[in-house]
Amino acid sequence: MGKVTKIPRPTIERLALYSRPLEAFQESGTPIISSEKIADLCGVNPAQVRKDLAYFGEFGVRGVGYDVKDLLREIKRILATDRTWRLCIVGMGNLGSALALNENFRKRGYHFVAAFDSDPAKAGMKHPCGLKIEPIGKIRDLVKTLKIEIGVITTPPGKAQRVADLLMDAGIRAILNFAPIQIRAPECCVVENVDFTLKLENLVYHLHKSS
Amino acid sequence: MGKVTKIPRPTIERLALYSRPLEAFQESGTPIISSEKIADLCGVNPAQVRKDLAYFGEFGVRGVGYDVKDLLREIKRILATDRTWRLCIVGMGNLGSALALNENFRKRGYHFVAAFDSDPAKAGMKHPCGLKIEPIGKIRDLVKTLKIEIGVITTPPGKAQRVADLLMDAGIRAILNFAPIQIRAPECCVVENVDFTLKLENLVYHLHKSS
DNA sequence: ATTTTTATGTGCAAAAATTCACAAAACCCA
DNA sequence: TGGGTTTTGTGAATTTTTGCACATAAAAAT
Ligand SMILES: NC(=O)c1ccc[n+]([C@@H]2O[C@H](COP(=O)([O-])OP(=O)(O)OC[C@H]3O[C@@H](n4cnc5c(N)ncnc54)[C@H](O)[C@@H]3O)[C@@H](O)[C@H]2O)c1
Ligand SMILES: NC(=O)c1ccc[n+]([C@@H]2O[C@H](COP(=O)([O-])OP(=O)(O)OC[C@H]3O[C@@H](n4cnc5c(N)ncnc54)[C@H](O)[C@@H]3O)[C@@H](O)[C@H]2O)c1
Numbered sequence: 122m123g124k125v126t127k128i129p130r131p132t133i134e135r136l137a138l139y140s141r142p143l144e145a146f147q148e149s150g151t152p153i154i155s156s157e158k159i160a161d162l163c164g165v166n167p168a169q170v171r172k173d174l175a176y177f178g179e180f181g182v183r184g185v186g187y188d189v190k191d192l193l194r195e196i197k198r199i200l201a202t203d204r205t206w207r208l209c210i211v212g213m214g215n216l217g218s219a220l221a222l223n224e225n226f227r228k229r230g231y232h233f234v235a236a237f238d239s240d241p242a243k244a245g246m247k248h249p250c251g252l253k254i255e256p257i258g259k260i261r262d263l264v265k266t267l268k269i270e271i272g273v274i275t276t277p278p279g280k281a282q283r284v285a286d287l288l289m290d291a292g293i294r295a296i297l298n299f300a301p302i303q304i305r306a307p308e309c310c311v312v313e314n315v316d317f318t319l320k321l322e323n324l325v326y327h328l329h330k331s332s
Numbered sequence: 333m334g335k336v337t338k339i340p341r342p343t344i345e346r347l348a349l350y351s352r353p354l355e356a357f358q359e360s361g362t363p364i365i366s367s368e369k370i371a372d373l374c375g376v377n378p379a380q381v382r383k384d385l386a387y388f389g390e391f392g393v394r395g396v397g398y399d400v401k402d403l404l405r406e407i408k409r410i411l412a413t414d415r416t417w418r419l420c421i422v423g424m425g426n427l428g429s430a431l432a433l434n435e436n437f438r439k440r441g442y443h444f445v446a447a448f449d450s451d452p453a454k455a456g457m458k459h460p461c462g463l464k465i466e467p468i469g470k471i472r473d474l475v476k477t478l479k480i481e482i483g484v485i486t487t488p489p490g491k492a493q494r495v496a497d498l499l500m501d502a503g504i505r506a507i508l509n510f511a512p513i514q515i516r517a518p519e520c521c522v523v524e525n526v527d528f529t530l531k532l533e534n535l536v537y538h539l540h541k542s543s
Numbered sequence: 544a545t546t547t548t549t550a551t552g553t554g555c556a557a558a559a560a561t562t563c564a565c566a567a568a569a570c571c572c573a
Numbered sequence: 574t575g576g577g578t579t580t581t582g583t584g585a586a587t588t589t590t591t592g593c594a595c596a597t598a599a600a601a602a603t
């Protein structure tokens with residue numbers, strides 16, 4: 122390469138997508154995979170796969186394909202998922218609980234190391250996931266001492282911005298927000314929103330249109 | 333308008349996004365809103381808001397703005413969220429439960445009318461949300477009799493495709509999938525995927541890059 | 544050793560999406 | 574009534590993203 126090209130945002134999202142079938146192939150012992158196969162399994166164009174990868178180097182062998190293990194390692198290195206990350210959950214209701222109990226996150230290197238809730242009835246209690254639920258007054262303190270890098274917000278929407286502010290004050294620079302509001306954050310903090318109803322509305326539009 | 337323009341996919345996603353602040357404004361009684369205000373609250377460009385709306389008609393008044401109530405009604409009509417939809421959940425584990433218990437869905441017109449699980453220990457039991465958990469053998473039957481239109485998949489990833497096939501066999505043409513795999517479906521069935529770890533990987537890339 | 548096959552990497556064109564910039568329309572106020 | 578102000582609606586320019594098409598390289602076959 123050599124050239125300093127700006128990486129398209131969709132490329133990053135797709136790299137994460139590609140890693141899913143790669144992991145499956147690695148587990149099943151398949152040594153080599155083609156861009157066409159990856160593309161097929163992820164529902165994208167094969168040239169797209171090659172171009173996405175080409176932004177970061179030459180990982181394939183012409184006439185052969187990609188070494189599954191190597192490629193997966195490279196993608197993980199690119200995405201920085203070749204290490205573990207420390208997260209906290211704020212709002213231990215139904216959704217927060219489901220996240221905390223899901224083993225998949227830990228398997229992928231996402232370690233929940235603290236849980237917060239403003240409800241006095243919950244704070245102090247031990248959650249089935251093993252974490253003690255802390256009052257939100259402790260956010261600042263625990264983010265520092267536990268070196269928490271990512272905050273997950275699963276509070277009611279009305280509280281989400283305040284929680285985000287608390288997290289950012291404490292030094293958090295990455296937030297995964299499940300509340301259906303747009304979190305306001307300065308440039309330096311990355312925010313990703315997950316909004317199920319938005320997805321449903323999309324679904325319903327296309328369903329309605331095609332009928 | 334008059335012209336038959338193809339609607340960009342992102343436009344539909346944003347319309348759903350715009351409806352959030354509009355609902356808030358409607359509740360607080362604000363009568364008029366500008367494209368700039370909407371844009372600001374949703375983190376997009378004001379021209380984008382106007383253009384998105386212009387695909388469907390002229391809803392604003394020049395020099396004034398948009399009537400909050402009218403615009404919200406129009407957006408709901410466009411997205412087909414001005415009616416109720418009947419859904420089922422397949423896989424009543426932690427996530428499925430959290431979804432079933434969330435009141436927000438019903439408020440927005442998404443009615444969960446059936447819940448399925450393959451676990452014999454769960455099937456037959458009454459879930460706290462009020463639904464009886466049914467064995468998956470009943471999918472075909474209940475989709476028909478309960479007129480279910482949308483299927484939500486919250487099973488482990490290894491089972492998700494099979495469940496999707498069952499749902500589609502039963503006549504379902506819209507699926508919201510939470511399992512981290514790419515569901516294969518014919519053209520006639522709309523599938524939306526929600527993958528939290530994909531979002532986390534995105535977050536982590538940007539966090540890592542900017543540090 | 545040469546040809547055929549296969550699948551990558553990439554320049555370039557096409558398509559899609561976004562943003563600018565301004566005319567058009569409505570309102571306000573004197 | 575008319576000039577000033579505001580904010581929409583939209584054509585055109587710009588930017589971003591995608592996908593074709595083929596040169597390139599490696600391996601397999603002959
Ligand atoms: N559960 C779902 O399926 C689902 C789906 C889509 C979106 N969401 C969104 O996720 C969020 C959580 O949903 P839920 O179903 O888990 O709700 P929930 O009511 O079960 O849980 C919310 C939790 O947040 C806590 N909380 C409230 N204010 C807080 C604060 N200031 N600081 C810390 N904790 C606080 C509450 O005590 C409660 O435990 C909501 O914004 C909801 O809209 C949930
Ligand atoms: N819980 C989370 O926070 C979370 C986050 C991201 C993704 N997901 C994904 O969502 C899915 C569910 O997660 P979960 O945490 O609720 O898991 P879970 O194990 O708590 O629940 C899965 C449920 O599916 C049922 N099931 C298994 N096979 C089935 C089948 N063939 N038909 C019907 N039901 C079946 C199980 O009996 C169980 O009740 C998984 O694919 C997971 O990867 C969950």
